[in-house]
Amino acid sequence: xxxxxxxxxxxxxxxxxxxxxxxxxxxxxxxxxxxxxxxxxxxxxxxxxxxxxxxxxxxxxxxxxxxxxxxxxxxxxxxxxxxxxxxxxxxxxxxxxxxxxxxxxxxxxxxxxxxxxxxxxxxxxxxxxxxxxxxxxxxxxxxxxxxxxxxxxxxxxxxxxxxxxxxxxxxxxxxxxxxxxxxxxxxxxxxxxxxxxxxxxxxxxxxxxxxxxxxxxxxxxxxxxxxxxxxxxxxxxxxxxxxxxxxxxxxxxxxxxxxxxxxxxxxxxxxxxxxxxxxxxxxxxxxxxxxxxxxxxxxxxxxxxxxxxxxxxxxxxxxxxxxxxxxxxxxxxxxxxxxxx
Amino acid sequence: xxxxxxxxxxxxxxxxxxxxxxxxxxxxxxxxxxxxxxxxxxxxxxxxxxxxxxxxxxxxxxxxxxxxxxxxxxxxxxxxxxxxxxxxxxxxxxxxxxxxxxxxxxxxxxxxxxxxxxxxxxxxxxxxxxxxxxxxxxxxxxxxxxxxxxxxxxxxxxxxxxxxxxxxxxxxxxxxxxxxxxxxxxxxxxxxxxxxxxxxxxxxxxxxxxxxxxxxxxxxxxxxxxxxxxxxxxxxxxxxxxxxxxxxxxxxxxxxxxxxxxxxxxxxxxxxxxxxxxxxxxxxxxxxxxxxxxxxxxxxxxxxxxxxxxxxxxxxxxxxxxxxxxxxxxxxxxxxxxxxx
DNA sequence: AGGCTGCTGATAGACGCCTATCAGGAATTG
DNA sequence: CAATTCCTGATAGGCGTCTATCAGCAGCCT
Numbered sequence: 001x002x003x004x005x006x007x008x009x010x011x012x013x014x015x016x017x018x019x020x021x022x023x024x025x026x027x028x029x030x031x032x033x034x035x036x037x038x039x040x041x042x043x044x045x046x047x048x049x050x051x052x053x054x055x056x057x058x059x060x061x062x063x064x065x066x067x068x069x070x071x072x073x074x075x076x077x078x079x080x081x082x083x084x085x086x087x088x089x090x091x092x093x094x095x096x097x098x099x100x101x102x103x104x105x106x107x108x109x110x111x112x113x114x115x116x117x118x119x120x121x122x123x124x125x126x127x128x129x130x131x132x133x134x135x136x137x138x139x140x141x142x143x144x145x146x147x148x149x150x151x152x153x154x155x156x157x158x159x160x161x162x163x164x165x166x167x168x169x170x171x172x173x174x175x176x177x178x179x180x181x182x183x184x185x186x187x188x189x190x191x192x193x194x195x196x197x198x199x200x201x202x203x204x205x206x207x208x209x210x211x212x213x214x215x216x217x218x219x220x221x222x223x224x225x226x227x228x229x230x231x232x233x234x235x236x237x238x239x240x241x242x243x244x245x246x247x248x249x250x251x252x253x254x255x256x257x258x259x260x261x262x263x264x265x266x267x268x269x270x271x272x273x274x275x276x277x278x279x280x281x282x283x284x285x286x287x288x289x290x291x292x293x294x295x296x297x298x299x300x301x302x303x304x305x306x307x308x309x310x311x312x313x314x315x316x317x318x319x320x321x322x323x324x325x326x327x328x329x330x331x332x333x334x335x336x337x338x339x340x341x
Numbered sequence: 342x343x344x345x346x347x348x349x350x351x352x353x354x355x356x357x358x359x360x361x362x363x364x365x366x367x368x369x370x371x372x373x374x375x376x377x378x379x380x381x382x383x384x385x386x387x388x389x390x391x392x393x394x395x396x397x398x399x400x401x402x403x404x405x406x407x408x409x410x411x412x413x414x415x416x417x418x419x420x421x422x423x424x425x426x427x428x429x430x431x432x433x434x435x436x437x438x439x440x441x442x443x444x445x446x447x448x449x450x451x452x453x454x455x456x457x458x459x460x461x462x463x464x465x466x467x468x469x470x471x472x473x474x475x476x477x478x479x480x481x482x483x484x485x486x487x488x489x490x491x492x493x494x495x496x497x498x499x500x501x502x503x504x505x506x507x508x509x510x511x512x513x514x515x516x517x518x519x520x521x522x523x524x525x526x527x528x529x530x531x532x533x534x535x536x537x538x539x540x541x542x543x544x545x546x547x548x549x550x551x552x553x554x555x556x557x558x559x560x561x562x563x564x565x566x567x568x569x570x571x572x573x574x575x576x577x578x579x580x581x582x583x584x585x586x587x588x589x590x591x592x593x594x595x596x597x598x599x600x601x602x603x604x605x606x607x608x609x610x611x612x613x614x615x616x617x618x619x620x621x622x623x624x625x626x627x628x629x630x631x632x633x634x635x636x637x638x639x640x641x642x643x644x645x646x647x648x649x650x651x652x653x654x655x656x657x658x659x660x661x662x663x664x665x666x667x668x669x670x671x672x673x674x675x676x677x678x679x680x681x682x
Numbered sequence: 683a684g685g686c687t688g689c690t691g692a693t694a695g696a697c698g699c700c701t702a703t704c705a706g707g708a709a710t711t712g
Numbered sequence: 713c714a715a716t717t718c719c720t721g722a723t724a725g726g727c728g729t730c731t732a733t734c735a736g737c738a739g740c741c742t
Contacts (some may be wrong), residue, residue: 003432005698016721021700031709031719052393052434053698056727089665091344092389173679184525212679304667324430326645329682334675338514338553341670346728357691362730372689394728397697 195256513549536597
């Protein structure tokens with residue numbers, strides 16, 4: 001039982017291969033009756049075009065563009081590295097991947113960047129700000145036939161064809177539960193530092209965290225969020241303030257980047273390992289802090305997986321082929337010092 | 342800058358495409374001097390054969406076999422389902438995947454099964470018992486040119502070309518740290534139930550768990566391991582015994598399958614949510630117990646990912662192509678009730 | 683010199699699909 | 713009923729590689 005070819009279908013339907021091709025690829029008008037015969041034959045033989053042969057024949061280049069923030073925190077650098085690495089690997093498969101950096105915090109700038117790339121690429125992956133202007137730009141791309149996937153941070157309500165990233169509110173809830181359990185029913189204050197509250201992912205994490213905290217751990221008092229803008233130094237300053245203001249703070253959750261700033265602040269105050277510190281993204285720095293105990297838990301996402309997933313999705317969209325949802329789910333990685341890769 | 346074809350290489354090296362092909366695929370003897378010229382041209386043009394075209398031309402079927410335990414705990418069923426699902430998907434890519442069930446606990450039976458499949462397949466993935474006889478059978482397959490990957494449980498020291506599965510000792514350590522933290526410095530006993538101590542994965546988990554327990558949590562007394570054979574009923578019996586024998590047991594780590602038996606025992610004794618219960622593998626049953634709080638943490642591995650990884654590895658081996666290590670790392674998934682997929 | 687062997691070139695024919703073109707038959711229009 | 717438009721068939725050529733075959737040329741041996 002070998003797989004059927006386009007010729008088998010043609011024969012079974014009593015038409016020519018040209019007609020089968022016309023039906024399959026919508027190349028020209030075909031009488032409905034004929035088309036129906038072809039489609040029936042396709043189903044009967046369970047014909048599915050050989051994607052390899054198709055891509056070979058099309059001799060088509062896929063052109064994709066990744067748009068990442070230019071402000072370079074460690075995770076975004078890892079993401080950019082992953083893009084470059086995959087670009088190399090995929091070069092052998094007629095896939096061209098470009099990488100652009102933009103100020104993603106400025107809606108206008110990001111929207112302009114999105115408009116600009118539309119003419120050239122088949123698909124765009126973007127770490128996006130959730131803002132009406134950006135949403136418009138994404139919708140415009142989609143209207144032009146350029147498929148868009150959001151990466152790491154989503155823009156719900158836009159016509160992006162897929163979101164590649166973790167469920168951030170689940171990540172926040174997870175952080176809260178671990179915080180609560182690690183604190184063992186003690187009473188005290190828990191601090192919260194975010195990067196920017198205009199990034200969807202941060203908002204959602206915070207939301208999930210607060211939800212579980214309020215519901216399950218009434219013994220803990222959640223301090224108002226402070227914004228650190230994902231900048232190491234600013235974050236450190238914020239953390240120092242927080243520590244000074246609240247000598248009875250026993251837990252700290254960092255929603256965004258700049259963890260090293262917090263680690264420094266904790267060490268400066270001599271309160272490392274006394275404050276349960278949970279943060280995001282495994283990088284060289286956070287790994288080190290995790291090993292020496294300053295960080296208790298890192299919640300992370302795998303940049304390599306995300307980039308590969310984004311590419312697979314964009315390719316599927318370009319081929320108008322379905323994606324395997326289950327395969328494209330990006331998981332929440334939880335790292336303790338014991339399971340660091 | 343389009344990518345180079347085999348013809349470009351031929352031209353650059355001043356030879357015919359036939360010769361380039363002979364060098365690249367070791368098809369026939371080529372004078373060393375000529376071969377060197379070709380190889381230089383390959384490097385200079387950064388030529389890499391188009392894998393799509395190659396596979397198309399070879400018109401080759403890959404035949405792989407998965408050998409799984411016939412004793413059907415939920416995880417193994419999920420694994421088998423994943424194999425069947427991927428078999429369907431890959432059918433479109435000239436990859437034929439068969440699935441066999443065997444008593445993997447009997448070294449002789451498993452070894453016989455391995456011997457048997459050797460003649461037919463290009464590659465074999467096996468959930469293997471770590472036993473000299475099995476090791477021999479694996480080595481024999483390798484000698485015959487059939488590549489073998491171990492799945493879920495490794496056979497170190499054998500000539501398997503790859504192990505697809507999590508780092509089990511890290512998983513054990515992770516369980517221990519979470520257990521220790523969840524128990525908040527209280528003193529008490531911690532129970533340990535394993536499936537079979539002849540499966541490598543269970544031994545390693547236990548080892549990792551004991552290591553961290555002994556080192557970091559001297560307040561906790563680790564009870565001697567009890568074997569439950571991965572059988573729901575036997576496991577339940579063992580758990581009931583354990584609970585009866587030790588009213589002061591405050592933590593329980595299940596290294597193997599049969600978690601539902603333990604959940605039943607805990608509920609029977611009215612000690613659910615009083616004993617911190619950590620176990621492995623997310624299934625419908627364990628998910629439910631996690632949600633209602635009987636299970637505190639599930640450490641898991643994604644069957645779908647493992648199967649896909651095994652297939653990718655086997656295909657690479659069949660093509661003599663390198664694998665992307667980083668992409669084939671199977672991660673330890675940690676699930677709380679907050680991040681269940 | 684004749685017969686080897688060893689290496690190389692040329693080339694045809696897959697693999698399964700896409701693209702394009704041309705011709706002729708069928709259906710539609712006035 | 714003729715003129716037109718709409719569908720369909722046939723077929724060639726290509727995508728980049730593999731496989732196989734045959735012919736030719738050099739150098740070696742006896």
